[in-house]
Amino acid sequence: MRYILLLLVVSISFLTKLEAQSNYGITAFGTNRITARQIKEEYSTELEVLLEQYYENRAEFRIQKLTLEEKLNEGQYFSYVHIDLFKSYTDKIDFIIDFVENDESEVRMAYRKVESKELKDPDHVIKKWIAYSIASKKLFDNGEIKDINCPVVHCTWSFNHPELTPFLTYFENNVPKNTSALKEILFYSNSAEYREAAAYLLAHAKLEIQSLVSTLEPTIDDPSSLVRNAGMRVIYYAVRADNELKIPLDKVITALNYPSFTDRNKALVILRSLPKSRFSREQLKKFLPILFEILQKKDAHNYRNAHTVLKNISGKDFSDTDIDKWEEWIKAVIY
Known part of the structure; x- marks a missing residue:
């Protein structure tokens, strides 16, 4: 009897895993050369392996993802092919596959040039931000953050947890006095991680909201999708609070057609917050x-x-x- 129950548990587990592997959506964006249906038909095995590796071996996931991206560009029609695995809050899985065709790359990847400088972390605020990001995401994923009310213009997972309160105090004490240094990092740092963190930290700088939006303008066409996502996210929260703010609207519209899923996402929520009279x-x-x-x-x-x-x-x-x-x-x- 115990053996039969064990078999039953294994069978249910196997069927659940099999269903999870086949239950995913696909977006093929930026091209009509290949469709989502074609990708699912031709590369279903690779996608199912990717999905399994996403949960079991992230290092192998990244290797196999690059392999599939190369396969999708065997005809060399594209300047950019990128696969994202997106998991929604309802646990729905989507493969977002973004393409940029060769003859569209100059328009769709028209980023600003960063005059790279190796800049120091002022008062370790960036190191602290990275630690906060890791801790807050873990707490949120574990269901330990219920209240996400934000004390500044923008928060990621807020600070409403005893483990996170010291971070807020640290940012309140150290970001405003380092505003100039953070602006320089935002414009010139040779580290995309530093530029991304600076975009988020400047929401704690006690800048007037219009000044904050203007300061973040260079993030919209930054060469890193992480930085673009961070800057437009903060701008969105500002515009949501006041949809009459002056924003670099043409840049936001351009970003809507940049290659990344997150570019579209953040440009869309900004556009969603504006009245039609703005266009x-x-x-x-x-x-x-x-x-x-x-x-x-x-x-x-x-x-x-x-x-x-x-x-x-x-x-x-x-x-x-x-x-x-x-x-x-x-x-x-x-x-």
Whole structure:
């Protein structure tokens, strides 16, 4: 009897794992040369191995991810191929596969040049931020952070836990006096990790909110997606609090078409926070086709934000599956 129960447990475990391996979505963004359906049909074995390695061996996951990216670019049609595995708060798994075609690379990867300098960490605030990021994420994942109210313009997982309170005190005491140094790091540091941390830390610098947004402008076209994500995330929180702030809107629109899933995500939430009166017809012509691609390809949870932006701008109440209606409306605006 005990043997039968053991077999039953093993069988259930195997079936659950098998279901998890096949239950994932795919987004193929930035190209029509290959579709999500084709990728799932041709590379399902590689994707299932990747999914298993994601949970069991991250080092091997990174190696196999690079191998699959190279396979996807065997025809050398792309300047950029990148696979992200995105797990939502509801535990839904999506492979986000971003492509940049060769003839679009100059436009879609038009980043600013960082004049690299090796800059020191002032009062160890960056080291402290990295420690805070690790600790707060772990606490959040363990369900130990319930209250994420934020005492400054922007927080990641907030500071509402006894283990995190000392970090907030440290930032309050040391960030404002090092604002100039953090700005220099944001502009010039040869470390993307330092530039990313500076973007988050400047939310603690007690800058006037418009000054903070202006200071973060260089992050929007930074060559690192981590820095772009951090800067636009802080800008989003600022705009959410005051949607009349002056923001580098053309840069945000350009970032919507940068290669990374997180670029689209953060540009979308900024656009989502603005009234339609903020957009010129030329701007609409530039970003409506990108919104349509995000919606049409059901780009993980980005498509919901794209749908919200379209509804805000158009005044229409088409659903996110009314692709033909949205296409017709967009064509009427653009042409």
